[in-house]
Amino acid sequence: MANLTPFIHHFQKNGTARVILLLTHKSQRKKISTEVFVTRADVTKGGKIKSEGIRNEIDKIISGYRNTIIKLGFAINSMSIDDLKYAITNLSEQNIDFYEFGQEFANKMKADGRSSHKNVTATLNSLKRFCGSNSLPVNQITLDFIRRYEAWLKTTPAFRPVKKNKKSGKPDIPKPIGTRGITLYMGIIRHLLNQARLKYNDEENGIINIKVNPFLRYKMPLEQPTERTVLSxxxxxxxxxxxxxxxxxxxxxxxxxxxxxxxxxxxxxxxxxxxxxxxxxxxxxxxxxxxxxxxxxxxxxxxxxxxxxxxxxxxxxxxxxxxxxxxxxxxxxxxxxxxxxxxxxxxxxxxxxxxxxxxxxxxxxxxxxxxxxxxxxxxxxxxxxxxxxxxxxxxxxxxxxxxxxxxxxxxxxxxxxxx
Known part of the structure; x- marks a missing residue:
């Protein structure tokens, strides 16, 4: 069985140190960084963590990694330590944030010169308005969530500044985005979920971090074709x-x-x-x-x-x-x-x-x-x-x-x- 042990590498000038996990497998070792930091007051002279809160946080991380190792089963015997490190750091159960994943995807599209990155960002901003938070765990995007989001889109005015109508001089009150906009947003969410599953799930080894798939049963609203002016x-x-x-x-x-x-x-x-x-x-x-x-x-x-x-x-x-x-x-x-x-x-x-x-x-x-x-x-x-x-x-x-x-x-x- 592979083993994971926390240790403190060194303290920085600001008096903090990152907690590192040492992965041991087939007599080889690899370091895995965490986002947990300690101060000198949190550790003993021997370098062990004495803060109970930090220990609990590290234990949760190690527990998630060990669950992945257990799920890998006999496959672990044919894996190098690099393969194992990749598996447990990329496929372990984790709180995958949909906004964070989606924005990374949009940034890559922008870097590739694709203007449709704006549609992805607009969809994420709309979801943030609906949820009222800046965090969305991916497994909360259930069929019920999608249906409630659709109902919200149908009744909630689009978020944009109120402008005066050039002809009447009266303010143009924003309206809901309509069927075409709903279809666009839902298509983007579906695509992002599919991409996230490719990254975080490993069905062959029984690792299913993203368990939701609402679009198997969700039906897109029927979109009326946009009337475009055609010249004779x-x-x-x-x-x-x-x-x-x-x-x-x-x-x-x-x-x-x-x-x-x-x-x-x-x-x-x-x-x-x-x-x-x-x-x-x-x-x-x-x-x-x-x-x-x-x-x-x-x-x-x-x-x-x-x-x-x-x-x-x-x-x-x-x-x-x-x-x-x-x-x-x-x-x-x-x-x-x-x-x-x-x-x-x-x-x-x-x-x-x-x-x-x-x-x-x-x-x-x-x-x-x-x-x-x-x-x-x-x-x-x-x-x-x-x-x-x-x-x-x-x-x-x-x-x-x-x-x-x-x-x-x-x-x-x-x-x-x-x-």
Whole structure:
């Protein structure tokens, strides 16, 4: 049987010392740090802990580690001391804090350049409001907890500053986040729980630290599809041919980037803003940021730059070559970039008497024209939009990568807009 013994290594200048556990296994030793500290008054001259409170705290830690060792059973005989140390320090029963785990996950997403880290942080902040505390033991996230949280989301206004309505001058009182927001938050919680189980559970050795799995029985609320404005062929022609006064720089930028996205098969704002790539052999290769973490191919797509897009690509190219486009020099974040585009598009719609559009309308318009006007098959559109396709993942591993079908589809859609 492996053995664990507490000892005091040395005292720091501030008069405290960390309690270390000495793990002995197969005549080898490894140190395991704890978060328990003592002062000189807490230990005897021989270095033994005399404070009963600290001894109890250490005993709890050792007890958790020993329970893991017992659960490992005969498997311990084939484990090195490094394997054993990893098992008991990463898989031992512990009070896993969901907020702490979730924020670490969000920080990693941010470091990887994924803007969806903001959604994870927003979900964690919402949970903190619901619970009224800054700590959430993961095993408290039961089916009942999830149902109560959903009921709270449906009735509790979103947490944001009250602003005055521009038209009425009256304050816009925040409303609950709605079905789409609830579905987003629940999906994030489910994903975080799955990731936590991968880290803290070891089913093969019978170590189940995270016992809850509420989403086996919880049903997501039915989400109503968001109505997006889609422009017709004639409206797109109006947008393309519009004479915009040189003084209206925001409108011109918004029109240009809307068309740039459309010509590049709905390339979204984050990828236009952040992609570190270059035009090569008349194509742009990039990895769609929204889904890159959910795909084995990292959501890779190669888009051919059509003639209609050439001038826009050149005008907004990053001359230093650090990124594909220069937008990062004008705006500090993708969010600021998107807000500026949407404000410009709102002005542009009024100026041209078009329906109210947002930047994402370019992507929806491309897909709708492809399906309804060009009669392009839905699979090609799905591929062109670079969506997650779990059903086709295995099949796609047998097929050599080729994007010519979506290039042909894009050419058909752009040709629609010619007079």
């Amino acid at each position: 062929v004639e409206q797109m022609r109006t947008l393309i041919n519009a004479e915009i006064p040189s003084s209206q720089k925001r409108m011109k930028l918004a029109r240009d980037i809307f068309l740039l996205s459309f010509y590049l098969i709905g390339m979204n704002a984050e990828d236009l803003f952040a992609s570190k790539t270059a035009v090569k052999n008349g194509t742009i290769t990039y990895y769609r940021s929204k889904t890159t973490g959910r795909r084995k191919d990292r959501a890779k797509i190669i888009v051919r730059v059509e003639q209609e897009a050439n001038e826009l690509v050149k005008n907004y190219a990053d001359k230093e070559g650090e990124r594909l486009f220069q937008f990062y020099k004008r705006y500090a974040t993708t969010s600021n970039f998107t807000v500026a585009l949407n404000k410009g598009l709102e002005q542009l719609a009024g100026y041209l008497t078009l329906p109210k559009i947002t930047f994402y309308s370019a992507r929806h318009t491309w897909a709708t024209l492809a399906a309804n006007e060009c009669r392009i098959n839905i699979y090609t559109i799905h591929k062109a939009l670079n969506h997650v396709d779990t059903k086709m993942q295995i099949t796609k591993t047998y097929i050599r990568e080729d994007f010519r079908d979506i290039w042909d589809a894009n050419r058909q859609v752009i040709d629609l807009l010619k007079h």
